Amino acid sequence: MSPQPVVRVLFLSMGNAARSIMAEYLLRRLGHERFETFSAGVLPRGEVHPLALKVLRERFRLEPTGARSKSWEELQGEHFDLVITLCDKAHEAWAVWPGRPRAAYWDEPDPVAFEGSEAAREQLFLQVGRELSQRLDLLCALPVEKLLHLPHGDERVAAPL
Numbered sequence: 749m750s751p752q753p754v755v756r757v758l759f760l761s762m763g764n765a766a767r768s769i770m771a772e773y774l775l776r777r778l779g780h781e782r783f784e785t786f787s788a789g790v791l792p793r794g795e796v797h798p799l800a801l802k803v804l805r806e807r808f809r810l811e812p813t814g815a816r817s818k819s820w821e822e823l824q825g826e827h828f829d830l831v832i833t834l835c836d837k838a839h840e841a842w843a844v845w846p847g848r849p850r851a852a853y854w855d856e857p858d859p860v861a862f863e864g865s866e867a868a869r870e871q872l873f874l875q876v877g878r879e880l881s882q883r884l885d886l887l888c889a890l891p892v893e894k895l896l897h898l899p900h901g902d903e904r905v906a907a908p909l
Contacts, residue, residue, distance in 0.1 A: 752892055756784045756827060758849075761834040762841075764789025764817040766800040766873065767856050768834055771880045773804055773812045778884050782892060786828070788820040790841045797860050799873040807874055808881070854883055 757775060759768035768787035775785045796815045804810045828849040834856045856879060859872040 752782060754784050755779075755782060755829045755892060757786070758820075758823065758826075758828045758831045759785070759787040759834060760790070760820060760831060760838045761787075762790050762837045762858070763793040763860060764819075765793040765795065765797045766860050767858065767876060767880070769796050769800050769812065769815050769817070770804060770877050771832070771834065771884065773810050773815065774808060774877070774881050775884050775887070777808075777810055778881070778888050780888075782888070786823060786826070788818050788823050790820060790838050792817040792819045793860070797873075799859065799870055802870070803873045803877045807877060854880075856880065 759771040759775075761768040764787055768789065772785045772787035775783050779785070794817050796812070796817055801812055801815065804812045830850045830852065832852045832854055834854055835858060836855060856876050857872065859869065859876050862869055862872050864872075
């Protein structure tokens with residue numbers, strides 16, 4: 749039996765400070781080595797939001813070692829099988845990635861931009877983490893062959909994965 753191919757996934761948001769970082773680390777665990785995960789931002793904030801790290805550690809029992817906010821320009825030479833944009837602005841800014849990866853669009857609220865009490869902010873980070881985890885569970889349930897037959901980058905669709 750031949751080994752199953754590894755699907756290379758890029759999560760793209762505007763700031764790469766919360767949503768895309770959480771998705772990257774959640775898929776690393778949920779994907780059971782079927783996925784190689786990356787995240788980046790169109791206009792990175794330069795640091796990962798502390799509440800994103802807290803939710804990953806305390807709610808999901810993950811240690812996000814090495815998590816950092818970085819620009820998509822760092823990854824321009826990389827090949828990806830799937831690019832998942834996590835907000836309208838990143839979806840609009842994303843040019844067709846070289847190599848025509850499959851693409852999905854998951855619109856998630858930006859918890860970093862939310863203004864409210866500390867408890868309300870933490871609750872929104874947790875909500876976004878839960879939503880991402882549910883979507884990633886569905887993604888992981890798909891056979892690799894199905895993932896590799898999603899529409900190509902020039903055929904982007906709002907995928908409910």
